[in-house]
Amino acid sequence: MKLKLLGLSAIGASGAGGWYLFGNIRPKNVEEYLTRSGLKLLAWDSEYSWKAVLEENKELLKNILKKDPDSQSIKQWCRDILPREDYEKYAKAASLVCVDNPQTVKGKIIQLDGGISSLIEGLQDGNKDEKYKVSYVWKKHMSAAMELISFTPPEEGEGLEQGGKALGDWCKKALQEKPNDTLVSNVKLLCSPMPFDDISGLIEKNGENSKMLSDYSTKYNSIKELDTWKNDDTVKSIQNQQNQQNQQDQKILEQWCNDSKSKKFSKEGTFSERYPKFRFRCLQDADGGKK
Known part of the structure; x- marks a missing residue:
């Protein structure tokens, strides 16, 4: 709808010549293409953001760089291609790698916190299934949370096995979803371990x-x-x-x-x-x- 309105506006303002002007507005390089597309370039010193890019695009970056990528090599690639005039060749990859555009909740949390170590899925030790059970049992009274993970606690007993599994399955799936503020907040609330086990x-x-x-x-x-x-x-x-x-x-x-x-x-x-x-x-x- 916005594009249609823009076209009509251009015709109204400039007549048929508006089409000529619009057709000649060609981005001069990759950077201009990205910014015109409404994308924000990543700050060079935003280490968490580059870490998120690496996490979400490892295979793509391996193909581009022909080696195992790291933050420095990603930055250098972006520095090299942003001034290039043949933007069509790099547009797709650059829109994933060089801009502030996390594709998943996991990527967004890495961008915000530097990692997911605050989540059960990010723990390096301990039994994750047990952690999900503990997190579930302390949140099973939250009807909105139970509705979110599509689980109804039993009237008798605590439902630890089924409830813990339902929470774990939801958390793993949610980390791969497109990010929005509400979902990120819910993941941080529901998918973090309790600060105690016993x-x-x-x-x-x-x-x-x-x-x-x-x-x-x-x-x-x-x-x-x-x-x-x-x-x-x-x-x-x-x-x-x-x-x-x-x-x-x-x-x-x-x-x-x-x-x-x-x-x-x-x-x-x-x-x-x-x-x-x-x-x-x-x-x-x-x-x-x-x-």
């Missing part, structure tokens, strides 16, 4: 290590008759061990708290069952939670 890590992250009980007797006496305590299979398991060792009753609570700290949020029940009970049973002045 209950101990979360307590440390929250600065709550000092709130861990030092005297377990008072708390034990306050909860030992609760059905939630007496009927807890994880407690019964410790009780059986303690009875064999003839240890004091409050030691049961102390061991339960110590055992709980290593429970990972990638395991079914840690988020919805173990952690709320841990907060109630093992922290001083804890907020509400399961008993």
Whole structure:
């Protein structure tokens, strides 16, 4: 539509001669062709941008440069071809390599941050599947996020296996999509690892290590008759061990708290069952939670 309006405007202003003038507006070189096309040339000192270009166009650049590319060789190629008058020959490659025009969400994030190490997909160590499960379980209450990844958490249980997989599949696909601000923001929110894996890590992250009980007797006496305590299979398991060792009753609570700290949020029940009970049973002045 814009081109049609431009043509009509030219005719109205200059008559038939407008077509002659328009037809003779030929870009003088590759640089002018790119800027006339509405593309912005990359700044020579924008290292993250050149890194993104390299990531997105490795095969193209290998064919162009006839060697393994790096940022410096890409810059030099652009410097060499931007002044060239035979712009048709270089237009397509230059529009991918020499301009601010990331083709994927991954490329855009590299341009912004220098890499994707802040995302689960960019991690060099750790089990990515486990990381996706943890990220999912802490975001499954966000209905918009679950709608985005096309997953409905189950009414019973946490759905870690299916939910973690749904999130991982969405993140991998989203990184290859055309970038826009909303999608980039969503990827950064949903596809980044949580800064902890287990209950101990979360307590440390929250600065709550000092709130861990030092005297377990008072708390034990306050909860030992609760059905939630007496009927807890994880407690019964410790009780059986303690009875064999003839240890004091409050030691049961102390061991339960110590055992709980290593429970990972990638395991079914840690988020919805173990952690709320841990907060109630093992922290001083804890907020509400399961008993």
